[in-house]
Amino acid sequence: MLLTDLIRHAVGATGTHVGCEHGVCGACTVQIDGEPVRACLTLAAQAEKLDIRTVEGLEPRPGELSPLQAAFREHFALQCGFCTAGILMSLDALFARKPKASEREIREQLSGHLCRCTGYAPIVKAALAAQAHVREEKTTDA
Amino acid sequence: MKPAPFDYVRAETLDEALGALAEGGEEARIIAGGQSLVPMLNMRLARPSVLVDVMRIDALSKIEPKNGRVEIGAGVRQVALERWAALAGTLPLVAAMMPWVGHAQTRSRGTVCGSLAHADPSAELPLALLALDGEVKLRSKRAKRTLPANEFFLGMMATAVAPGEMIEAIVLPAHPMGTGTAFREVARRHGDYAIVACAAIARPGGATRLAIGGVADVPQAVALPDPSDPDFDDQLNEFAWSLNARDDLHASARYRRDLVRTLGRRTVEEAVACRS
Numbered sequence: 001m002l003l004t005d006l007i008r009h010a011v012g013a014t015g016t017h018v019g020c021e022h023g024v025c026g027a028c029t030v031q032i033d034g035e036p037v038r039a040c041l042t043l044a045a046q047a048e049k050l051d052i053r054t055v056e057g058l059e060p061r062p063g064e065l066s067p068l069q070a071a072f073r074e075h076f077a078l079q080c081g082f083c084t085a086g087i088l089m090s091l092d093a094l095f096a097r098k099p100k101a102s103e104r105e106i107r108e109q110l111s112g113h114l115c116r117c118t119g120y121a122p123i124v125k126a127a128l129a130a131q132a133h134v135r136e137e138k139t140t141d142a
Numbered sequence: 143m144k145p146a147p148f149d150y151v152r153a154e155t156l157d158e159a160l161g162a163l164a165e166g167g168e169e170a171r172i173i174a175g176g177q178s179l180v181p182m183l184n185m186r187l188a189r190p191s192v193l194v195d196v197m198r199i200d201a202l203s204k205i206e207p208k209n210g211r212v213e214i215g216a217g218v219r220q221v222a223l224e225r226w227a228a229l230a231g232t233l234p235l236v237a238a239m240m241p242w243v244g245h246a247q248t249r250s251r252g253t254v255c256g257s258l259a260h261a262d263p264s265a266e267l268p269l270a271l272l273a274l275d276g277e278v279k280l281r282s283k284r285a286k287r288t289l290p291a292n293e294f295f296l297g298m299m300a301t302a303v304a305p306g307e308m309i310e311a312i313v314l315p316a317h318p319m320g321t322g323t324a325f326r327e328v329a330r331r332h333g334d335y336a337i338v339a340c341a342a343i344a345r346p347g348g349a350t351r352l353a354i355g356g357v358a359d360v361p362q363a364v365a366l367p368d369p370s371d372p373d374f375d376d377q378l379n380e381f382a383w384s385l386n387a388r389d390d391l392h393a394s395a396r397y398r399r400d401l402v403r404t405l406g407r408r409t410v411e412e413a414v415a416c417r418s
C-alpha cells in the first residue's frame with residue numbers, strides 16, 4: 001500500500017491530494033520526520049513508526065490558518081487548490097530548516113511542484129510574505 | 143497506478159537482506175528510498191514478488207571517509223550526502239551536482255546507491271560515479287565483488303548486479319589537493335532529467351577529464367588536452383560523435399552534440415580555472 005492511500009483511505013485525511021501517482025507533480029507531498037517527501041513514492045510499510053505530518057497538521061488551532069496558509073489566501077496563491085497542500089508542506093519544511101531561505105531557494109523548492117493555475121508568481125510572493133510575517137512576530141514576541 | 147501485489151520484508155541486518163534476496167532469486171528486488179523503484183511499481187513496469195527493505199539496517203547508512211576515499215552505504219539518502227559537512231571539501235564535484243539530483247522532495251527519501259542501481263542514462267549520480275572512476279561493492283549471500291564504474295553500467299537502466307546480489311556501498315576517490323572540478327547541465331526545468339550533463343575534472347598535473355550524461359546509454363568519459371591546446375576542439379568533437387546521440391522527445395541528436403561541444407568546453411574551462 002502506498003502512503004497516499006493509507007493517509008486518504010485508511011486514515012481519511014483527504015487534505016493530501018494525489019495527481020500523477022508516480023512522483024512528478026508534488027501534489028501528494030507530506031512531511032516524514034520533518035522532511036518533505038512524495039507520499040505516492042513511499043510505501044506505507046516503509047513509513048511505519050516515523051513521524052508523518054500532513055496539511056491537516058498545519059493549523060495552529062482548529063479552524064485557524066497558519067501564517068503560511070493565511071499568506072496563500074491573502075496573495076491569491078491558489079486557484080483550484082489541487083497543488084496547494086503539497087506546496088504548503090514543502091515550504092513549511094524549508095522554512096523550519098531555513099527561516100531565512102532566499103527567493104532562489106524558495107523557487108528551487110517549488111520546482112518540485114506543478115501548479116496548472118497560478119503561474120507560480122503569487123506562490124513565491126505568498127512564501128516571501130509568510131517569511132516576513134513570521135520574522136515580525138518573533139521580534140514583537142521577544 | 144497501483145503496484146501489483148508483492149511481499150514486503152523489512153531486513154534488520156545485512157545477512158537477513160541477503161538471505162531474503164537469495165531465497166527470492168529473480169523475483170526479489172531491494173527497495174531503499176524507492177524514488178526510482180516505486181514509480182516503476184506504480185506503472186507496473188516492474189512486478190517483483192518480494193521487496194526487501196534495507197533502510198533500517200544501521201550498518202548501511204554510513205558515509206565513511208578513509209585513505210583518500212569516501213565509502214557511501216546503500217542506505218545513505220541523497221539528502222544526507224548533500225548535507226554532509228565534509229562534502230564540499232572532499233568531493234567538490236559531487237557537492238556541485240547534488241542540487242541537480244531530482245528535487246528536494248525526492249532527495250529526502252532517495253538513496254545514492256538506489257540511483258546507481260536504477261542507472262538512468264541522464265541521472266547525475268551515475269555520471270558522478272563514472273567521472274570520478276568510483277567503484278561499486280556488490281554482495282550476495284555467497285560472494286562479494288567490487289566493480290569499477292565502467293564495468294558496472296551495462297546499458298540503459300541495466301547494470302552488472304546479478305539476481306541475488308545487491309549494492310552494499312560505493313567508493314568514491316576524493317580529489318587530490320588542487321584539483322579543479324566543474325559541473326553543468328541543461329534540462330527543460332530545474333530538477334528534470336538532463337538533456338546533457340557535463341562533469342569535468344582538471345588534475346593539478348594538467349590532465350583533464352570530461353564525463354557526459356544524458357546522451358549515450360551509459361555515462362561516458364574522455365581524457366582531453368588543456369582547452370588552450372589547438373587539438374582540444376577536434377578531440378571533443380570526436381567524443382561528441384562517439385556518443386551516438388539519438389533524437390527523442392526532449393531534444394534532437396544534433397542539439398545534444400552541440401551541447402557536448404559548447405557546454406563540454408565551458409565545463410572543462412571552468413574546472414581548469416579553479417584548479418590550483
Ligand code: FES
Binds near residue numbers: 018023024025029
Ligand atoms: S501524486 Fe505524488 S507526485 Fe504526483
Ligand code: FES
Binds near residue numbers: 077
Ligand atoms: S492552484 Fe490549481 S494547480 Fe495550483
